[in-house]
Amino acid sequence: MKKYNRIKLREGLRSSYWFVPLLITGAAIALAFFMLTLDSTGKSGVMEKSGLKIYTGGADSALTLLSTIASSMITVAGTVFSVTLVALTLASQQFGPRVLRNFMQDTRFKFVLGTFIATFIYCLLVLRTIHTDAQQPFVPKISITVAILLAIASILVLIYFIHHASTSIHAWHIIREISDELESNIDYVFSENLGYSHLEHKRQLVEEITTGFEQQAYPILATGSGYIRAIDYDRLMNIAKSKDLLLHLKHRPGKFIVRGSKLIRVFPFERGNQKLTKEINQAFILGRERTAFQDVEFSIKQLVEIAIRAISPAVNDPFTAIRCIDQLCVALCRLTQRELPSPYWYDDNDQLRLIANPVTFAGLVDDAFHQIRQYGRQEVAVTIRLLEAIAIIAEYTLDKNNYAALLRHANMIRRGSENLFEKLDREDVEARYQVVLQGLAKI
Numbered sequence: 001m002k003k004y005n006r007i008k009l010r011e012g013l014r015s016s017y018w019f020v021p022l023l024i025t026g027a028a029i030a031l032a033f034f035m036l037t038l039d040s041t042g043k044s045g046v047m048e049k050s051g052l053k054i055y056t057g058g059a060d061s062a063l064t065l066l067s068t069i070a071s072s073m074i075t076v077a078g079t080v081f082s083v084t085l086v087a088l089t090l091a092s093q094q095f096g097p098r099v100l101r102n103f104m105q106d107t108r109f110k111f112v113l114g115t116f117i118a119t120f121i122y123c124l125l126v127l128r129t130i131h132t133d134a135q136q137p138f139v140p141k142i143s144i145t146v147a148i149l150l151a152i153a154s155i156l157v158l159i160y161f162i163h164h165a166s167t168s169i170h171a172w173h174i175i176r177e178i179s180d181e182l183e184s185n186i187d188y189v190f191s192e193n194l195g196y197s198h199l200e201h202k203r204q205l206v207e208e209i210t211t212g213f214e215q216q217a218y219p220i221l222a223t224g225s226g227y228i229r230a231i232d233y234d235r236l237m238n239i240a241k242s243k244d245l246l247l248h249l250k251h252r253p254g255k256f257i258v259r260g261s262k263l264i265r266v267f268p269f270e271r272g273n274q275k276l277t278k279e280i281n282q283a284f285i286l287g288r289e290r291t292a293f294q295d296v297e298f299s300i301k302q303l304v305e306i307a308i309r310a311i312s313p314a315v316n317d318p319f320t321a322i323r324c325i326d327q328l329c330v331a332l333c334r335l336t337q338r339e340l341p342s343p344y345w346y347d348d349n350d351q352l353r354l355i356a357n358p359v360t361f362a363g364l365v366d367d368a369f370h371q372i373r374q375y376g377r378q379e380v381a382v383t384i385r386l387l388e389a390i391a392i393i394a395e396y397t398l399d400k401n402n403y404a405a406l407l408r409h410a411n412m413i414r415r416g417s418e419n420l421f422e423k424l425d426r427e428d429v430e431a432r433y434q435v436v437l438q439g440l441a442k443i
Helices: 002-014 019-040 043-049 059-095 097-104 107-127 141-168 171-189 200-210 233-242 274-281 296-310 318-336 361-375 380-396 400-417 423-441
Strands: 218-221 226-231 246-249 262-267 284-287 344-346 352-355
Touching: 019 107, 019 141, 059 097, 059 107, 059 141, 059 171, 059 296, 097 171, 097 296, 107 141, 141 171, 171 296, 171 318, 218 274, 233 246, 233 274, 233 352, 262 274, 296 318, 296 361, 318 361, 318 380, 361 380, 361 400, 380 400, 380 423, 400 423
Parallel strands: 246 352
Antiparallel strands: 218 262, 226 284, 246 262, 344 352
């Protein structure tokens, strides 16, 4: 469970706009005290004699220099923050509010903001140590030299920020970021065979146990409300083995649950109690929003949302929708090469302990194509690209069980074009449909 709590903490810190700037500011404070210590021990004279170029001006010019750097840095920091908010607003309006999470996790924006704030804080800390007394003047030459270097570095960071801010709101950049997250999440979620039930006697055992299971099982109710961000399946397995239970999960990561709703059913009924309810609820990580961790459907729906917004009458941008379809095609091709987890988990003694509610290939295909097909019926290019994507996925499909899911969507796309498109367009759609049939016939 500690692993999932660390992941939840990591996701929270990645989505915050204060953590990275705070770390950089802390480093700047430590750097300021370190440099001032060097100056107070007379290291500046040694550096001058060694030929190193450091600040050689007086106290008045040092005050003016540091004041100029500090005032300019805080001004630019405010500008950076304003530009970031503008980028978030534009992205939310054009691509949907769900993509804000990707912007909030972009460390580059936070690094730029933290750099200017850190330079400002550094200059303030050095500025307070300068003394202009005629008898005991103190000018921290090394610290001022570092301040100049930080100012130069900040200018370079500003140039990088302008470039990154202008590219981060491009459709191709946002789609690529979501697609990369989706592919990595597929590799993580389906990296190992979660559960296994390939033997016939196990299937018979499941059929025997599940007969009347709903009436005989003890319902575990949720103690909180929110989206399931993660489930600690190992913890549930340990609970089931230690107490000799059979657990049937009603939900999977990404689903929304309400406090008091049925979370898990426990068999046999007489072993259910409040203590068990508390232990099982601790295996579920809840949050106010969905995240991509353990939830492949979330990233797929992000791409789908961008696609259907692009083909809406207000935007009318089928090329962005086609790009989303291409990335969905890549993800589903990757998925066909993975073994999806079985819902049945067995312990070392071949005893069924957990019946999960995993995702299925057919369900993910529905998530990827249903809404795009419905909203894109008027767009010939989108319809054709959907059929081409299904044909490509068919080439990678090795499981016959995936045949029906792909064929069903191809048939619905074909029927949807019969009364909407002109003759030439229908012929083009029919040609793509035949390619799909040829690819599925090879399975």
